[in-house]
Amino acid sequence: MKKRILFITILLIYSTILSAQIQKLFSENIDSNWFFGQYVGINKHAIVVEAQTYTQYQQDYNNPVPLYFYKEKQNNWKYDYMKNVDILNVPSIVWGDFQIEYNDNYFLYSKGNKEDKLWADLTVEEVNSGNFELIKKFEFDSFYHIVTFVINNEWLFYRLSKSIRDTSFYLDYFYKIQNNDFILVDSFIYKDTLIFPGIPSTIKSNITDKYTIIGDASYNYKERKSGRVTIYKRKGENWEFSQNIYHPEILHNGNALGMGTAITEDNKYLFVSAMYSQDKVPKVYIYKNTNGMFELYDELTEPEAVAGNHYGNSISYQNGVLLVGNYQIFKECVVFQYGLENDKWVRKAKIKPPQGMKSDFFGVSIAQYGETVVVGASFDNTYHVDNGAAYIFQIPARDTLTAGICEGEGYTFNDTVIYDAGHYTDTLLASYGVDSVVQLYLTVYPKEQVEIDTILCDDESLMVGDSLLTEEGVYTLNLKNIHGCDSIVTARIEYDNxxxxxxxxxxxxxxxxxxxxxxxxxxxxxxxxxxxxxxxxxxxxxxxxxxxxxxxxxxxxxxxxxxxxGDSIPYLIPNAFFPSGQEEINSTFKPYTAKDVHILSTQIYDRWGEKVFSGTEDEYWDGTYHGKASPPGVYLYRMEIESPCGKEVKTGQVVLMR
The missing domain is CATH 2.60.40.1080 (Immunoglobulin-like)
Known part of the structure; x- marks a missing residue:
């Protein structure tokens, strides 16, 4: 009868100014010495943890590898089920044939076949609400090994190797995914590859919408086993070789560039780790995309990353957070968190397990989804044996504080009172969990002098603070501004008229x-x-x-x-006038006009048609002809008149009376 395996979830709460929740997953089957946490993965459905038995690691490679799945329930990750996967009958740590790729849509794993016909196959399963459905299986014969593979929603990439004596042939394949069908689009072959004994030929690959990154830590360049990174670039619906990246310090043998790789979502930064030989400090090199080519831009290392450490062997990047594992035998193991500031990647936090012991391999694997981080510790000694564990952390979304104080006040930051505006940095040391570098941006708001000049309408008033101002005048009030600081307000009020x-x-x-x-x-x-x-x-x-x-x-x-x-008439022409009358009314023959009406010309004719008067503007007939009084009677007139309505000619009769 098989021994029953129980899984216990211990919930530990650790709080600082940047509180982080820590949960530990491990197996109780201590007799088998499971390397629980050798691989961890997380997506929107579940967390998966791989465990390898001690016998698999040493001699018996035909036992299945158990994969444990956990689902989140009420803010707690709980065991859901186990999935067994057969492995190849050679050590996966050497050949790299057993791998896992787990994202929101697909679950991929490579495994060996116990029969002699096949060495390995690659299985693709669709993830639907946490369930798995087989949609494709790639089978390989003739001593092919699956070196690495990676998948996203559109593309599947995998690399095969075929060994002949000391030479390995690499074959790279790109498949387009359409409705769960896999269509081969491109393939490439490399024949100049030598295997570096003891190091997997390829550790990690990445794929984005534009680039595929393959780390080849065992590549032999100029007779130096220093590794390389191969980059493919997407061009339309095809892929083409873009560039190879070799170790910046190529003369050092055994530097193993490409042990870990990661790339940002915008394809701007590429991270490549290098595990050096015993006399060199391991580093993570940062390459920046410049006009489609990645050029060396910066490098990361830590005081804890001493020679011989596995700093950068595990790398994870998502949404601006770069995590780098650092583990080694006889050393304290941690995970470093980095973020981008002013185009430079700087350390933000240091993550440690609770009661972490040396050699627990905390950081051997890392996965993150949103603000949840899963870290594998395959030699964790929960029961005083190295059966392994996996830790779940909630990385705080903020490690930068922004605060403001009023002039004359102080702000307490890590037991120090600060009075001046500026940028301050402090390290919050944790016995376990997130050991963070916290930044404070402090603003000091000065006492304000505010002047208000306003004109109000008749029915308006002005509310300043708690004061309602309804009359014209100058007012001075002491108030609090939007920052809660004292301000003197001078209000000048005038009413509109x-x-x-x-x-x-x-x-x-x-x-x-x-x-x-x-x-x-x-x-x-x-x-x-x-x-x-x-x-x-x-x-x-x-x-x-x-x-x-x-x-x-x-x-x-x-x-x-x-x-x-209103309406009106522009002018009135009289029908009679009295040039010798006693009254001034109608003493001349002159029309009554509005101010914007003008008499341009006037002609007067007697009854025989003889012209007796001709005048221009403002000249009118006084009843004389050649200086002598004209006899009374009926005369004819012709007038040219200009008004806002236009020019017109008026004719008629006028009676000269005496």
């Missing part, structure tokens, strides 16, 4: 009416809105009728006025 005078011209029957207004106010400029649609101060071309206008001041105060345009 406007006086309007007008001049109206009547309509003569030809739409010549006008309304002209004159304004005197304290709040110009003014806007006008007439009921005719006009927006000018004065309007013309009006017929008889009623007109209204709304005048708006600069402060938005509105004034309404109404006007009446």
């Amino acid at each position: 406007l006086e309007v005078s007008d001049s109206i011209t009547a309509d003569y029957g030809c739409q010549n009416g006008e309304i002209n207004i004159t304004l005197q106010g304290n709040n110009p400029p003014y806007a006008f809105k007439w009921n005719t649609g006009d927006s000018s101060e004065d309007i013309s071309g009006l017929s008889k009728g009623e007109y209204s206008v709304t005048i708006t001041s600069e402060s938005g105060c509105e004034y309404d006025y109404e006007y009446q345009v």
Whole structure:
């Protein structure tokens, strides 16, 4: 009877200013010495943890590898089920044939076949609400090994190797994914590869919408086993070779560039780790995308990353967070968190397990999804044996504080009172969990002098703080500003006033009416809105009728006025005049005209047609001819008249009376 395996989830809470929740997953089957946490993965469905038995690691490679799946329930990750996967009958740590790829849509794993016909196959299963459905299996024979593979929603990439004596052939394949069908698009072959004994030929590959990155830590370049990184670039619906990246310090043998790789979502930064030989410090090199080519830009290392450490052997990047594992025998194991600041990657935090012991291999595997981070510790000694564990951390979304104080006040930051504005940095040391570098950006708000100059409308008042101001004048008030700091407010209040005078011209029957207004106010400029649609101060071309206008001041105060345009006659020609009369009325033959009407010319004829008078503008007949009084009687006239309605000629009779 097989021994029953129990899984216990221990929930530990650790709180600092950047609180982090830690949960530990491990197996109780201590007799088998499971390397629980050798691989970890996480997506929106579950967490998966791989365990390898001690016998598999040493001699028996035909036992299945158990994969344990955990689902989140009430903010706690709980065991859900186990999935067994057969492995190849050679050590997977050497050949790299057993691998896992787990994302929101697909679950991939490579495994060996116990029969002699096949060495390995690659299985693709679709993930649907946490369940798995087989959609594709790639089978390989003739001593092919699966070196690495990676998948996203559109593309599948895998690399095969075939060994002949000391030479390995690499074959790279790209498949387009369409409705769960895998269509081979491109393939490439490399024949110049030598295997570096003891190091997997390829550790990790990455794929984005534009690039595929393959780390080849065992590559032999210029007779130096220093590794390389191969980069493919997508061009339309095909892939093409872009570049190879070799170790910056190529002369050092055994530097193993490409043990870990990661790339940002925008394809701007590429991270490549290098595990050096015993006399060199391991590093993570940062390459920056410049015009489609990745160039060495910077490097990361840590004081804890001493020679011989596995710093960078596990790398994970997502949404601006770069995690780098650092583990080694007889050393304390940690995971470093980095973030981008001013185009430079800087350390943000140091993550340690609770009660972490040396040689627990904490950081041998890393996965992250959102703010949840899973870290494998395959030699964790929960029961004083190295059976392994996996830790779940909630990385805080903020490690940068922004604060403001009023002038004269102090801000307490790590037991220090700060009075001046500036950028401050402090390290919050944790016995376990997130050991963070916290930054404070402090702003000091000065005492403010605020002046308010406003013009109010007749029906308005001004509320300043708790004071309602309803009269003109100058007010001084002490208030709190939006930051809660003291401010002195000086308010000057004036009320809007406007006086309007007008001049109206009547309509003569030809739409010549006008309304002209004159304004005197304290709040110009003014806007006008007439009921005719006009927006000018004065309007013309009006017929008889009623007109209204709304005048708006600069402060938005509105004034309404109404006007009446009447009708009128432009002129009146008398039918008789008395040049010798005692009264001044009608002493000359002169029409009565409006101010905008002009008599351009006047001609007078007697009844026999003889012209007795001819005058231009403002010249009128006084009843004489050649200096002598004309006899009374009927005379004919012809007048040329100009008015707003135009020019016209009027003829008629006038009686000269004496």
